[in-house]
Amino acid sequence: MNFEATAGGALRIDGRATAKDVLVRLTTEVSSLVAEGARPGLAVVLVGGDPASAIYVRHKIRACDRTGIRSVAHVLSAATTREALLALIDTLNDDDEIDGILVQLPLPPQFDSDEVIARVRPDKDVDGFALRNLGALAAGRPGLVACTPAGVMEMLRRYYAQTGGDLSGKHAVVIGRSVTVGKPMALLLLEANCTVTVCHSRTPDTAAHSRRADVIVAAAGRAKLVKADWVKSGAVVIDVGIHRQEDGTLCGDVDYLPVTHVAAGISPVPGGVGPMTIAMLLDNTLRAYRARRGAAS
Numbered sequence: 001m002n003f004e005a006t007a008g009g010a011l012r013i014d015g016r017a018t019a020k021d022v023l024v025r026l027t028t029e030v031s032s033l034v035a036e037g038a039r040p041g042l043a044v045v046l047v048g049g050d051p052a053s054a055i056y057v058r059h060k061i062r063a064c065d066r067t068g069i070r071s072v073a074h075v076l077s078a079a080t081t082r083e084a085l086l087a088l089i090d091t092l093n094d095d096d097e098i099d100g101i102l103v104q105l106p107l108p109p110q111f112d113s114d115e116v117i118a119r120v121r122p123d124k125d126v127d128g129f130a131l132r133n134l135g136a137l138a139a140g141r142p143g144l145v146a147c148t149p150a151g152v153m154e155m156l157r158r159y160y161a162q163t164g165g166d167l168s169g170k171h172a173v174v175i176g177r178s179v180t181v182g183k184p185m186a187l188l189l190l191e192a193n194c195t196v197t198v199c200h201s202r203t204p205d206t207a208a209h210s211r212r213a214d215v216i217v218a219a220a221g222r223a224k225l226v227k228a229d230w231v232k233s234g235a236v237v238i239d240v241g242i243h244r245q246e247d248g249t250l251c252g253d254v255d256y257l258p259v260t261h262v263a264a265g266i267s268p269v270p271g272g273v274g275p276m277t278i279a280m281l282l283d284n285t286l287r288a289y290r291a292r293r294g295a296a297s
């Protein structure tokens, strides 16, 4: 699979095609495990009726079905108690058939997300949100890495493999400092030998930092924040944002069309980081399976 040029000239860093590639590899790996009588399993927990969360969970389950990973969905009502949710997590922690546990966020307001995430066994934490996994990432040690930043790294690796360049030594600017994306993203880019700048809502002049970047990862959660004049000619831009516009269409944190005329590579929305997040969740499930049940399989 090769990325193709947009009308503006930048290469389109196609997350949908990349995710499909990853899923094909995972399908092969899972089928050889199945031939040996084993099957990795993922439990997805959804609490409450948030419509966007229900759609995300459906996509995750469907991707499991396609790759042969066993999925179990636990859909709980918004009236579920803290005790009931923690008890379910305990059951899943102890279930030998379950290799990964994902609690879809956001949780209804009566829950403390930190407490719920902390209850998931770190070796089944396929979201990579547990403190042990975040700490391992900070220390450059093996662990489960959050799916969205892991997906961005896979897209960047493929982009540089195709163009003959090297991510090492690049100046990367991450816009956003969330625990789920911005912070692990910065750590992964550091591990890949980038010089990393993290900008956030209190940064006085994010545009000035962005203009100096070889690589921009936009994860601010603000529609079309990154304009063409924020992007150096030849920069590579990955867009983690997703927003519903007034006309019903989706856009990201990057003003896509104008930026395609300036950047050397850019990921679209939709069809960029979103599909990669799901692919990396399944990749993490297989990693958790291998780590837990031994490298023998």
Ligand code: GUN
Pocket: 102, 103, 104, 105, 106, 127, 147, 148, 277
């Ligand atoms: N809600 C939105 N994105 C995510 C994610 O990556 N993991 C979980 N658990 N919930 C989410």
